[in-house]
Amino acid sequence: MSATALNTPPSSRPIVVTHGGAGADARDRDGCAAAANAGMQSLRDGSGALQAAVAAVRVLEDDPRFNAGTGSVLRMDGVTVEMDAAVMDSQGRLGAVAGLRRVRHPVQVAAAVADTPHWLLCGEGALRFARHIGAGDHDPVTPQALRKHQSMLEKLRRGERLVHGEDNASFAQHWNYPTPLAVAPGQACDTVGAVVRDAGGHYAVAGSTGGCAPALLGRVGDTPIIGAGFYAGPAGAVAVTGIGEHIVRHLLAHTVHGWMADGMPLDDALRRALTLFDPAIDIGLIAVNASDSGACSNRDMPWAAAEGAQ
Numbered sequence: 001m002s003a004t005a006l007n008t009p010p011s012s013r014p015i016v017v018t019h020g021g022a023g024a025d026a027r028d029r030d031g032c033a034a035a036a037n038a039g040m041q042s043l044r045d046g047s048g049a050l051q052a053a054v055a056a057v058r059v060l061e062d063d064p065r066f067n068a069g070t071g072s073v074l075r076m077d078g079v080t081v082e083m084d085a086a087v088m089d090s091q092g093r094l095g096a097v098a099g100l101r102r103v104r105h106p107v108q109v110a111a112a113v114a115d116t117p118h119w120l121l122c123g124e125g126a127l128r129f130a131r132h133i134g135a136g137d138h139d140p141v142t143p144q145a146l147r148k149h150q151s152m153l154e155k156l157r158r159g160e161r162l163v164h165g166e167d168n169a170s171f172a173q174h175w176n177y178p179t180p181l182a183v184a185p186g187q188a189c190d191t192v193g194a195v196v197r198d199a200g201g202h203y204a205v206a207g208s209t210g211g212c213a214p215a216l217l218g219r220v221g222d223t224p225i226i227g228a229g230f231y232a233g234p235a236g237a238v239a240v241t242g243i244g245e246h247i248v249r250h251l252l253a254h255t256v257h258g259w260m261a262d263g264m265p266l267d268d269a270l271r272r273a274l275t276l277f278d279p280a281i282d283i284g285l286i287a288v289n290a291s292d293s294g295a296c297s298n299r300d301m302p303w304a305a306a307e308g309a310q
């Protein structure tokens with residue numbers, strides 16, 4: 001387990017914490033640092049916490065090393081990318097998208113959903129909404145994603161189990177793609193995220209993911225599900241990464257927020273969260289509250305923080 005807490009004084013000193021996904025390469029921390037700095041710059045430019053979180057996640061979505069936006073994993077047909085994203089702040093703003101295709105910054109679309117009468121749009125409706133707000137057509141497939149897909153197929157050919165606790169055959173059994181399964185189906189399930197505390201003491205969280213591979217068409221994990229992959233409230237903000245099917249069962253982000261609201265130190269809350277899971281399940285979290293911020297994962301997880309002046 002790797003866990004770190006940054007100790008900041010109990011104040012409204014602004015801070016942005018970002019992560020690049022549980023199980024991602026810790027050497028990619030520079031990408032998280034660039035994202036945290038973008039979020040902090042957004043605060044310096046006068047934005048609130050939510051806009052800063054979006055600014056940070058946009059940088060991670062543009063970095064092809066991370067499984068979000070450009071660089072998202074391919075679905076099992078080797079051509080489809082379906083992305084999820086969400087935003088929330090402690091002042092009541094909430095927006096999310098699921099199964100969104102061909103958009104460069106899903107997190108920006110999620111932020112725009114917060115201005116509609118709804119909180120979550122999915123599939124074709126989300127895409128049509130994205131175009132309505134001016135998000136142009138974008139192919140997020142990268143050479144790295146294609147290589148990852150090939151490597152997954154190789155593992156399938158060798159009969160290696162790809163999803164903890166799940167038989168590879170179940171993907172063939174429930175196959176729901178319009179094209180046939182080319183080969184019976186390394187699991188990838190990273191997410192990117194940011195949590196922010198602004199100078200006014202408000203909190204925000206934003207997250208974005210290409211989802212898991214392998215996965216059936218239309219699969220949605222924890223990232224756009226309130227209380228599971230993200231939560232922001234009066235006690236702070238929490239972003240979660242890892243395997244969504246397990247995270248949702250614990251409503252993990254809301255649970256950790258609740259522990260902090262009850263007075264548990266942030267670092268203890270993050271460490272306790274990991275104990276809820278079988279160690280074979282990738283899990284990671286970042287969080288911020290009134291006095292602290294930090295990150296914790298049972299895998300390598302690139303993350304970074306940028307702090308502003310008081």
Ligand code: GLY
Pocket residue numbers: 189190191209210211212220221222223240241242243244245
């Ligand atoms: N945590 C990302 C997902 O399960 O989709």
